[in-house]
Amino acid sequence: MNFFLLSLLKAAVVAGALLFTLAYLQWVERKVIAHIQIRMGPSRVGPHGLLQPVADIIKLLTKEDLIPPYVNKFFYMFAPFLAITLALTSIAVIPFGPEIEIFGVRTRMQLADLNIGVLFILGISSVGVYGIVLAGWSSNNKYALLGGLRSSAQMISYELPMALAIVAPLLLANTLSLGELVEKQGGAFLGVVPRWHVFQMPFPQVVSLIVFLIAGFAETNRIPFDLPEAENELVAGFHTEYSSMKFASFFMAEYANMITICSMATVLFLGGWQPLWPAALGSSYVPSLLFAGAAAVMIYHGLHPARPKDRYTLPAAGVVFLLIAGVFLLPPLRPFLIPVFWFASKTGFLLFVFIWVRGTLPRFRYDQLMRFAWGFLFPVAMLNLLATALVVALVSR
Amino acid sequence: MSDPEHLSETVTAALREAPAGEGGSARRMTLNMGPQHPSTHGVLRVMLELEGETIHTARLDIGFLHTGIEKEFEVKTWQQGVPLTDRVDYLACLSNNLCYALAIEKLLELEIPPKAQWMRVMLVELTRLNSHLVWLGTHALDVGAMSVFLYCMREREDILRIFEAFSGQRLMTSYIRIGGLALEPPRGWDQAVRRFIDAFPSKVDEYESLLTRNPIWLERTRGVAVVPVADLLDLGVTGPCIRAAGIGWDIRKSEPYSSYDKFDFEVPVAAEGDVYARYQVRVEEMRQSARIVKQALEGMPEGPWQADAPHVVLPDREKMKTQMEALIYHFKIVTEGFLVPQGEVYQTVESPRGELGYYVVSDGTARPFRVHMRTPSFGNLQGLPAMIEGRLLADTIAAMGSLDFVLGDVDR
Numbered sequence: 064m065n066f067f068l069l070s071l072l073k074a075a076v077v078a079g080a081l082l083f084t085l086a087y088l089q090w091v092e093r094k095v096i097a098h099i100q101i102r103m104g105p106s107r108v109g110p111h112g113l114l115q116p117v118a119d120i121i122k123l124l125t126k127e128d129l130i131p132p133y134v135n136k137f138f139y140m141f142a143p144f145l146a147i148t149l150a151l152t153s154i155a156v157i158p159f160g161p162e163i164e165i166f167g168v169r170t171r172m173q174l175a176d177l178n179i180g181v182l183f184i185l186g187i188s189s190v191g192v193y194g195i196v197l198a199g200w201s202s203n204n205k206y207a208l209l210g211g212l213r214s215s216a217q218m219i220s221y222e223l224p225m226a227l228a229i230v231a232p233l234l235l236a237n238t239l240s241l242g243e244l245v246e247k248q249g250g251a252f253l254g255v256v257p258r259w260h261v262f263q264m265p266f267p268q269v270v271s272l273i274v275f276l277i278a279g280f281a282e283t284n285r286i287p288f289d290l291p292e293a294e295n296e297l298v299a300g301f302h303t304e305y306s307s308m309k310f311a312s313f314f315m316a317e318y319a320n321m322i323t324i325c326s327m328a329t330v331l332f333l334g335g336w337q338p339l340w341p342a343a344l345g346s347s348y349v350p351s352l353l354f355a356g357a358a359a360v361m362i363y364h365g366l367h368p369a370r371p372k373d374r375y376t377l378p379a380a381g382v383v384f385l386l387i388a389g390v391f392l393l394p395p396l397r398p399f400l401i402p403v404f405w406f407a408s409k410t411g412f413l414l415f416v417f418i419w420v421r422g423t424l425p426r427f428r429y430d431q432l433m434r435f436a437w438g439f440l441f442p443v444a445m446l447n448l449l450a451t452a453l454v455v456a457l458v459s460r
Numbered sequence: 461m462s463d464p465e466h467l468s469e470t471v472t473a474a475l476r477e478a479p480a481g482e483g484g485s486a487r488r489m490t491l492n493m494g495p496q497h498p499s500t501h502g503v504l505r506v507m508l509e510l511e512g513e514t515i516h517t518a519r520l521d522i523g524f525l526h527t528g529i530e531k532e533f534e535v536k537t538w539q540q541g542v543p544l545t546d547r548v549d550y551l552a553c554l555s556n557n558l559c560y561a562l563a564i565e566k567l568l569e570l571e572i573p574p575k576a577q578w579m580r581v582m583l584v585e586l587t588r589l590n591s592h593l594v595w596l597g598t599h600a601l602d603v604g605a606m607s608v609f610l611y612c613m614r615e616r617e618d619i620l621r622i623f624e625a626f627s628g629q630r631l632m633t634s635y636i637r638i639g640g641l642a643l644e645p646p647r648g649w650d651q652a653v654r655r656f657i658d659a660f661p662s663k664v665d666e667y668e669s670l671l672t673r674n675p676i677w678l679e680r681t682r683g684v685a686v687v688p689v690a691d692l693l694d695l696g697v698t699g700p701c702i703r704a705a706g707i708g709w710d711i712r713k714s715e716p717y718s719s720y721d722k723f724d725f726e727v728p729v730a731a732e733g734d735v736y737a738r739y740q741v742r743v744e745e746m747r748q749s750a751r752i753v754k755q756a757l758e759g760m761p762e763g764p765w766q767a768d769a770p771h772v773v774l775p776d777r778e779k780m781k782t783q784m785e786a787l788i789y790h791f792k793i794v795t796e797g798f799l800v801p802q803g804e805v806y807q808t809v810e811s812p813r814g815e816l817g818y819y820v821v822s823d824g825t826a827r828p829f830r831v832h833m834r835t836p837s838f839g840n841l842q843g844l845p846a847m848i849e850g851r852l853l854a855d856t857i858a859a860m861g862s863l864d865f866v867l868g869d870v871d872r
Contacts, residue, residue, distance in 0.1 A: 100610040205491050209513065209853070286604055287676055298498060425676045426604025428854040429513055 086116035099422035138201035143312035146194025160402035210300025225278035227444035245335030259334035336402030354388035502867030537797030563807035582756035591812035599861030640766030685847035685859035696839030699814020705733035837869035
């Protein structure tokens with residue numbers, strides 16, 4: 064019973080956090096892209112457009128849910144459901160922090176510590192293709208069909224280099240459980256360089272990380288691999304015929320996949336919740352210092368306002384940030400908040416890279432994308448895996 | 461080809477004749493791209509027959525934006541025709557204004573003062589920049605590089621502001637009129653143009669830093685949409701598209717008009733004839749246009765900005781209040797327009813898209829007997845099927861972007 068309650072509680076917290084991040088990731092993306100493109104981005108709904116996600120959700124919920132007469136109704140309805148469910152499922156095995164004790168209960172900050180967590184994520188993301196293929200096929204629309212076909216071919220092609228890129232760090236850690244994987248990345252070489260897989264000494268997994276991220280771009284249909292929904296060729300690709308919440312489901316699924324891929328990269332290569340340098344050297348004060356620094360800048364600019372309203376808004380925000388900095392210092396919360404901070408900031412950085420790339424690069428052509436996957440990414444991942452295996456075998460002997 | 465009934469007949473006939481795929485049953489899919497499609501840059505309909513993602517045949521269906529401009533000329537006076545020319549190619553209004561004005565001026569045998577000529581050159585080159593910026597932005601957007609579009613629009617905005625200062629209009633300027641310019645150049649125009657043109661070359665560097673050596677951009681554009689030069693010439697492709705295929709044909713050099721021979725500039729030529737070559741040629745053209753604008757700005761002659769032709773050009777407002785003749789001319793020009801001697805003339809200019817020609821016939825009255833345009837977009841668009849047949853669907857987008865057609869210019 065206790066286990067049941069606990070799991071329910073954790074599921075609620077994780078789902079809430081995930082959905083909140085989903086909504087605001089989209090806001091962040093719009094803002095970042097806008098600033099890359101010398102625009103403002105959302106700025107009307109709430110301060111700095113912060114309520115934009117809420118407005119979007121209300122809009123999408125109240126839109127007419129149109130079902131074209133020529134679609135295959137069952138699969139047309141089923142596809143977005145499948146896409147969003149699978150996209151949200153894979154977050155279940157991602158560990159956000161170490162084992163902690165709340166109200167006398169020891170538990171992992173992870174929904175389910177599967178001993179095959181890595182395989183679970185790979186499996187789920189493979190099934191995720193069905194949502195897109197079914198959407199493209201059941202829409203009975205030529206653009207959607209082409210989008211769906213492109214997507215299936217692309218995802219299957221990129222799954223392979225991705226899997227190979229994942230295997231290499233697994234060789235170093237010798238486990239399939241994501242929680243254990245992170246724990247093994249704790250500590251530091253020479254007291255400074257963290258033992259993250261990307262820096263792991265016998266064979267640093269830099270190539271793996273890059274291959275994994277590139278494949279991740281393809282898996283999540285982001286530029287430069289956003290062929291399935293290439294607006295300029297296929298109108299909107301597989302979701303051309305979808306409206307209202309069904310469209311939103313695909314949209315959310317894409318962002319949820321993005322979060323999963325970035326979390327995976329963090330866990331596999333960047334040491335999950337492990338700090339940038341050991342806690343013994345004061346890394347656990349970084350969040351407090353960061354927030355306090357931000358607060359100081361805000362208060363300074365509030366005292367020297369560039370615009371009249373800054374006189375009030377900036378100091379208020381500064382005080383809030385100071386409070387957050389204080390929260391990070393509270394002893395009962397520290398073991399719980401600081402790992403989450405490190406995990407979130409690493410994942411957040413990777414998400415920013417995803418957005419940044421979208422603002423910069425053009426799009427591949429279908430055949431080039433295939434050639435890139437099979438002719439370049441696959442051999443590179445394979446060689447990296449072989450080299451890792453060789454080094455691990457030699458060192459462990 | 462512009463007869464829609466005829467076209468649709470040939471298309472349906474061709475589709476009926478198209479043999480089924482080798483596998484027995486029909487393996488080809490007909491995809492109607494447009495007239496409502498994000499990448500057809502207007503209301504172009506391309507009927508594609510696809511085998512998988514490979515294009516087997518492509519057929520163009522044009523005419524969705526046909527507005528009967530050529531016929532409309534015949535019920536307007538000569539000067540009233542100028543605003544119509546704006547609507548032909550709405551991204552290169554001043555080039556169209558200029559071509560029309562030059563044609564009529566040839567019939568009238570008007571002498572245009574040097575200041576007006578230089579001013580025309582400057583404005584037409586700014587138009588070229590404007591048009592090329594829109595091309596670069598939309599072309600890059602089609603290929604997926606979203607940010608370039610907004611950077612291009614930023615610079616285009618400056619050009620539109622300059623146009624607005626000159627003519628009061630951002631798009632449909634109608635600023636070049638028969639006999640000179642529509643209005644006196646505004647105060648401070650030279651500073652506005654100088655500010656823009658001094659900053660512009662560094663902005664072109666910025667676009668190039670995003671695209672020119674970008675591996676994905678190179679992959680998408682190199683070797684794409686190549687057609688033998690002879691075929692391009694047969695199809696009537698002109699402008700940057702033909703210069704990218706190795707033929708340095710530029711009306712500004714071959715038949716200089718409006719004192720283009722007094723300017724020092726180069727005509728960029730590339731040999732490859734692919735989308736990337738067209739990109740390179742247009743980007744270099746932007747730099748050359750900036751050079752021309754700078755020269756025009758620095759060597760702008762003094763003097764009148766309208767021809768000394770009281771029967772064509774509206775008189776000065778002040779003179780109308782004191783001189784009888786001015787009042788009479790004003791009355792005559794406004795009520796019935798001016799007469800143009802009998803004759804016919806064909807005038808070409810180098811519009812941003814290629815060779816733009818106006819064929820004008822006058823029967824000696826105050827209205828044109830016939831105005832016909834040879835628009836560059838129409839000729840360039842004819843090259844599209846040859847460019848994309850046998851290639852992938854995504855290449856259609858790159859090829860269409862690189863042809864830089866304006867549907868208003870195609871359909872008229």
